[in-house]
Amino acid sequence: MRADRFPSLDRRRLRRLPLLSPRQWRRRLLFWLSAVLVGLTAVGFAALADEAQQIFHRVIAVEPLLIFVIAPAGLALSLLLTRWFFPGAQGSGIPQVIAALHETDAKRIGALLTLRIGIGKILLTLLGLLSGASIGREGPTAQVGAAIMYSLGRWQRLPRTEMVHILVLSGGAAGVAAAFNTPLAGLVFAIEELSHGTRIRTGSPTLTAVVLAGLMAIAVVGNYVYFGVSHAQLEIGPAWIAVLVCGVAGGFAGGLFSSALLEAQRYLPRAIRRLAVRRPAVFAALCGLMIAVIGWLSGGTSYGTGYEQAKLLVEGHGAELPADFAIWKLLATVVSYLSGIPGGIFAPSLAVGAGIGQWMSALLPGAPAGAVVLLGMVGYFSGVVQAPITAAVIVLEMTSNPRLAMPLMGTALLAFMVSRLVCRRPLYASMAKRFISH
Structure with missing residues (x-):
């Protein structure tokens, strides 16, 4: 059979080749466009979050007592809007991504990752920051990124759930990477936390999404370092006792924090639990009142993401903060999360960890204070999320300090082991199971 007699047959064969298939190229272009959109959304979200915090601080600077009205009203309104218009947007956002990756029913995945939920997540997180809640934007950005990528799959009507899962995983990783400007941490988080317990393979799609989202963020705001460059070092020798101390202290505190979020409903008084179920808006308002108190x-240091406070500690200006900053920030974060409003715990946890590191530096005069602050940060964060590799990589990238690589990894691993003794269940995975059961 001569090929020149059947030119249409050859054309069909050529069109099936991955590099020549119009359908494959259309999918690639839409995928790349979605990754770019995730990066732009993360940058815009960050700018709006910073503006929301500045507006809040300007308002309470005029009259500090206004916080006792703004916080209760803001949290109650946020909860009501979440339940009425954006169900599925509550909480951090990362448990929703993990839950979606464990689902096989497209409708149940869509219940967690629609564009409507993504928009609501952004708006309600901003409302929480305007109200003084101790929440972050990084976890919500992961859910928004996954929602953007999931919508791509819906538009293309992808036939296999596995392909949808890859898009969701890529979107979540790209959201984390663009939010912190930490591409390696985005990839590691996808492998260690998001896809843990699934058969989803992280490969070139996830890498491509992270790179494109990160490049877009850099193109808009520049190649910045999240907490500024740290030059702290920790020489091998007696100073390494800081690794042991920060690992144990951070892991214990992080485990307690995770247990507080997972077990609070069990240990709260029965009247409070009944109020949270029957009158959730009233309960959120009471949480807002506690945040105000x-x-x-705390002298106003417990409000918001904690980014400014953590940066002060990393740069060696911890004297500007109260000595008990870490306690107040931890309590405010617990109360903010239990209220049920949308908002993440990444940035507040890093701030609490930096505060713990400040304490430890006073107990370890033989170790550089700047290094101990970073060890406290990675220890507590690893204890909270129980993802030691992600914790070490994310702090390394956020401070651009490779000289502390080994101490940070050792602290993160030790904190992980201590945290598992305090809280047996990983925080995000346990919350994801609740979303699946609901």
Whole structure:
């Protein structure tokens, strides 16, 4: 059979080749466009979050007592809007991504990752920051990124759930990478946390999404370092006792924090639990009142993401903060999360960890204070998320300090082991199971 007699047959064969298939190229272009959109969304979300915090601080600077009205009203309104218009947007956002990756029913995946939920996640997180809640934007950005990628799959009507899962995983990783400007941490988080317990393979799609989202973020805001460059070092020798101390202290505190979020409903008084179920808006308002009280006692340092406070500690200006900053920030974060409003715990946890590191530096005069602050940060964060590799990589990238690579990894691993003794169940995975059961 001569090929020149059947030119249409050859054309069909050529069109099936991956590099020549119009359908494959259309999917590639849409995938790349979605990754770019994730990066742009992360940058815009960050700018709006910073503006929301500045507006909040300007308002309470005029009259500090306004916080006792703004926080209760803001949290109650946020909870009501979540339940009425954006169900599925509550909480951090990362448990929703993990839950979607464990689902096989397209409708159940869509219930967690629609564009409507993504938009609501952004708006309600901003409302929480305007109200003084101790929440972050990084976890919500992961859910928004996954929602953007999931919508791509819906538009293309992908036939296999596995392909949808790859898009969701890629979107979540790209969201984390663009939010922190930490591409390696985005990839590691996808492997260690998001896809843990699934058969989803992280490969070139995830890498491509992270790179494109990161490049877009850099193109808009520049190649910045999240907490500024740290030059702290920790020479091998007696100073390494800081690794042991920060690993144990950070892991213990992080495990307690995770247990508080997972077991609070069990240990709260019965009247409070009944109020949270029957009158959730009233319960959220009471949580807002507690946030106001905590903020008043902390001198206003417990509000918001904690980014400014953590940066001060990393740069060696911890004297500007109260000595008990870590306690107030931890309490405010617990209360903010239990209220049920949308908002993440990444940035607040890093701030609490930096505060713990400040404490430890006073107990370890033989170790550089700047290094101990970073060890406290990675120890507590590893204890909270129980993802030691992600914790070490994310702090390394956020401070651009490769000289502390080994101490940070050792602290993260030790904190992980201590945290598992305190809280047997990983925080995000346990919350994801609750979303699946609901």
